[in-house]
Amino acid sequence: MLNIIRSDLFKIYKGKAFYGVMLGLLGCIILIAGIFKIIQTPAFRTSMSVHEEMFNEDDILSVEEAQQYMPSNGGEFLVLMNQELGSSFLFFLLPFVIAVLGADYSSGAYRNLLSYHSGRGGIYAAKMLTSIILTVLMLVCTSVINIIIGGIVFGFGGFTGIVLLGTVKNIILMLPILISLIGTAHCVLAFTKKTSTTIAFYLVGLTVWSLILQIPALLIPGMEWLLQLDFSSSIKMVGQYAMNADVKIMVPMIFSFLLIAGTYVFGMIKYKTTDFDFS
Amino acid sequence: MRILKEIILQCKGITKQYSNTRALEQVDMQIRQGEIYGFIGENGAGKTTLLRVIAGLISPTEGKLSLFGKDDEQGLANGRKRMGCIVEGPAFYPSLTAYDNLEYYRIQRGYPDKDCINKALKLVNLENTGKKKFKQFSLGMKQRLGVALAIMGNPDFLILDEPINGLDPGGIVEFRGILKSLSKEHGMTILVSSHILSELEQVADRYGIIHQGRLVKEFTQKELELNTRRYLSVKVEDAAAAAAVLEQEMGITQYEVLPGNELRVYSHLDNPAEVTFQLTSNQIRVMFIREMGGTLESYFLSAVAQKEK
Secondary structure (H helix, E strand, C coil): CHHHHHHHHHHHHHCCHHHHHHHHHHHHHHHHHHHHHHHCCHHHHHHHHHHHHHHCCCCCCCHHHHHHHCCCCHHHHHHHHHHHCCCHHHHHHHHHHHHHHHHHHHHCCHHHHHHHCCCHHHHHHHHHHHHHHHHHHHHHHHHHHHHHHHHHHHCCCCCCHHHHHHHHHHHHHHHHHHHHHHHHHHHHHHHHCCHHHHHHHHHHHHHHHHHHHHHHHHHCCCCHHHHHHCHHHHHHHHHHHHCCCCCCCHHHHHHHHHHHHHHHHHHHHHHHHCCCCCC | CCCCCCEEEEEEEEEEECCCCEEEEEEEEEEECCCEEEEEECCCCCHHHHHHHHHCCCCCCEEEEEECCECCHHHHHHHHHCEEEECCCCCCCCCCEHHHHHHHHHHHHCCCCCHHHHHHHHHCCCCCCCCCEHHHCCHHHHHHHHHHHHHHCCCCEEEEECCCCCCCHHHHHHHHHHHHHHHHCCCCEEEEEECCHHHHHCCCCEEEEEECCEEEEEEEHHHHHHHHCCEEEEEECCHHHHHHHHHHHHCCCCEEEECCCEEEECCCCCCHHHHHHHHHHCCCCEEEEEEECCCHHHHHHHHHHHHHC
């Protein structure tokens, strides 16, 4: 099992996809930091004030109010990214992890793997562990990029022990949610044996699931708790909890662990008994 | 005394049923150590399905498979570690080089010796592909890389599914040489499937013909030679007199007399006119004379036709 993980990490290291995705992420973070920086410039504030006077709408934030949410140093930028943009992982980075998991199917290399390693349970577990390692690696890289870009654009102030510890807590607490999604995709892959179908299923499923939960949570009084089962909402909650906000995260955590266990068992059974023939 | 070698592969009554198709029907097959077994069949006959069963990609609906004499789950798992195979063509990661692809499998399979990659690449003449990625390889190069992977761990049993597909004539000759060397010098047992029968004919020791999921015939190279030997079929009025002419006038000893005044002459294949001339010069009427005999293709077709009858 260890050899399978080592070989997959070698493949990621040698391939270009991981570096491409991380470069894309770097570009996104630079863009976001750049937009924040532009919003804070006096010229932008003046132009927006004129705009505000012209339209005078009450239901949108005033420029002064919006400024309160803008980071004034690198530490604040890091906190903002942890709390508000963690869910970008769901739509940006996890599909890449699924693509890595499914590469065996798309290239046909599963034949070489299965004809040599007969213990399919071990293979399934190894692939799952590889994707978890990859996710941790990407979470850590994202935080490092946030620190560097935040520091360069807004200055290296504000990186207090609380902020850095909060970032580590955020990574640890986000993991069960992300692993539950990877586990679900891994399970779906065992059924479909097709990477593209699984990624489409994942993205559509994520959106539909979110809608199913958010609509009643917003419209029906007393149903707000449903948001705790919504992945993007729960990632936001975890980000706030990591920064010591008064948020309860027990439900999302339990739900994630149940999902991990359920999809792992179900996927493993399917993987162990399925015929790999594609005919 | 003939020493029976170890049975490497044994299939007993292997059947594979898909929802409404029976891909394999009671297949019995046995391959002994050191043999090159040519597995012949038309497209869709069941060759790849059986190879998938042997490789562990699919489970048989019925029947028993044993590798290196072991048929339990652990024994089969251990047996597969002694196997190298390409089933359904070579499959590699497109953005990696030949070396990196093999390094990936070396790590995955836990082969300690890094040099095995270079040895395998050298054997299939891919040692100079440098930074060229798998996706830029020609079909022949991909096939050769597949063979390199299959032989990298120095397996005892090699399974190659249609390995000649996509190879140019030079590549086919080269590949034939590789197979012979693996068998003779490395003592590998080889199961090679193909529908390019003329190529199998030059390397295999034993053959199996699969048709509509059934193994319809198995035969050795000697049996094939015997059944496909070229000869002149001569129909005459008096076979005994003709035989005497062949022996006395032409010195031919390799011939057979068949019922119905027919002779099979195994020499002078390039000069039937001379045979005709000698017979007619000795007042023996020749009703017809023509070269006959077969190839693996014709033998295969007759075996399939017999089964269909």
